Amino acid sequence: MTTLDLIGSSPRFRAVLTEVARIAPVDSAVLIQGETGTGKEVIARAIHEASPRRNNRFVALNCAAIPSALLESELFGHERGAFTGACAQTKGRFQMADGGTLFLDEIGDMPLELQPKLLRVLQEREFERLGSTQTVRVNVRVLAATNQDLAELVAKKLFRADLFYRLNVLPICLPPLRERVQDILPLTEFFVAKFAARLNKPIDLIPDEVVEVLKAHDWPGNIRELQNCIERAVLFSPGSVLRVPLDMTQTVKQRSESASRTLADANREHILETLKQTNWMIGGQDGAANRLGLPRTTLIFRMRKLGIETRRALAPRPIQQLADEQCRAAASC
Ligand SMILES: Nc1ncnc2c1ncn2[C@@H]1O[C@H](COP(=O)(O)OP(=O)(O)OP(=O)(O)O)[C@@H](O)[C@H]1O
Numbered sequence: 001m002t003t004l005d006l007i008g009s010s011p012r013f014r015a016v017l018t019e020v021a022r023i024a025p026v027d028s029a030v031l032i033q034g035e036t037g038t039g040k041e042v043i044a045r046a047i048h049e050a051s052p053r054r055n056n057r058f059v060a061l062n063c064a065a066i067p068s069a070l071l072e073s074e075l076f077g078h079e080r081g082a083f084t085g086a087c088a089q090t091k092g093r094f095q096m097a098d099g100g101t102l103f104l105d106e107i108g109d110m111p112l113e114l115q116p117k118l119l120r121v122l123q124e125r126e127f128e129r130l131g132s133t134q135t136v137r138v139n140v141r142v143l144a145a146t147n148q149d150l151a152e153l154v155a156k157k158l159f160r161a162d163l164f165y166r167l168n169v170l171p172i173c174l175p176p177l178r179e180r181v182q183d184i185l186p187l188t189e190f191f192v193a194k195f196a197a198r199l200n201k202p203i204d205l206i207p208d209e210v211v212e213v214l215k216a217h218d219w220p221g222n223i224r225e226l227q228n229c230i231e232r233a234v235l236f237s238p239g240s241v242l243r244v245p246l247d248m249t250q251t252v253k254q255r256s257e258s259a260s261r262t263l264a265d266a267n268r269e270h271i272l273e274t275l276k277q278t279n280w281m282i283g284g285q286d287g288a289a290n291r292l293g294l295p296r297t298t299l300i301f302r303m304r305k306l307g308i309e310t311r312r313a314l315a316p317r318p319i320q321q322l323a324d325e326q327c328r329a330a331a332s333c
């Protein structure tokens with residue numbers, strides 16, 4: 001069992017926690033929707049921890065991070081010789097999560113051809129490993145998450161309607177941080193304490209004007225962006241008084257404007273703005289991926305999806321910088 005940091009006392013967040021308590025004891029699928037960084041995985045873990053399955057495994061799989069050709073084997077496992085390179089029988093995530101919970105992140109990226117097999121295991125609790133005719137039965141609760149509009153994907157025939165309804169038995173919608181401004185101060189205090197301890201950099205005071213700047217920001221990257229911002233702020237504050245980066249104080253909240261934009265537009269603009277600030281550098285300590293709190297590969301994936309030219313960002317960089325990035329990437333593996 002793990003302890004979860006679930007900070008927030010706004011009415012919107014308390015309503016989410018009430019939902020978590022209500023749906024945790026049952027076994028139906030849950031669809032957690034919300035913008036990037038709103039805490040979908042945190043809430044999935046909270047559901048597992050509050051459920052009777054808490055003493056069994058919580059297995060997570062990001063459907064967008066696995067090439068579609070490998071996803072079936074990753075989910076359902078394979079027999080020896082099922083495909084080139086399959087040198088031993090392998091259990092998939094469904095079997096690993098038997099008795100526990102399987103969290104399917106970025107479910108909107110599940111390839112259409114795999115969706116019937118997922119639907120079957122949700123309905124019948126059975127499947128076959130790749131290359132096998134033997135049926136495997138499992139007892140797994142599925143929690144799925146997405147920051148895409150699944151209903152819209154269904155309308156565009158990019159996601160199966162039957163699977164959508166099956167997953168959407170218990171929907172949870174996480175509010176964006178800009179709609180729960182009341183939580184910004186407790187979250188800031190929590191992250192300041194966390195990073196002050198981690199970076200060995202005591203911070204005694206969060207000035208009111210800093211809190212006002214944080215409350216006025218739009219936070220398109222939500223809690224992850226706030227967390228990242230506070231990490232940088234703790235690191236770069238000259239003394240024990242928290243200071244936020246200048247570029248933030250210049251960011252004016254444009255709620256009325258953002259309300260008329262689509263989520264994709266907002267994400268696109270935010271990524272472009274961050275790339276501009278980092279001179280189109282994606283990786284590295286000062287790169288856009290780090291500022292946005294995303295792994296470099298995830299940012300590149302999102303840029304491609306949003307039609308942002310990656311070539312410019314990936315233009316030749318000094319050899320030392322590339323070497324540094326590769327060292328860091330290797331170190332984080
Ligand atoms: N209520 C909370 N209290 C404290 N930290 C939180 C809370 N919610 C989220 N976080 C932190 O914010 C970060 C983002 O959360 P999480 O990964 O769950 O978001 P997400 O919605 O799954 O994002 P994405 O769509 O990009 O995958 C994590 O570091 C998480 O620990």
Ligand SMILES: [Mg+2]
Pocket residue numbers: 040041105145
């Ligand atoms: Mg996530």
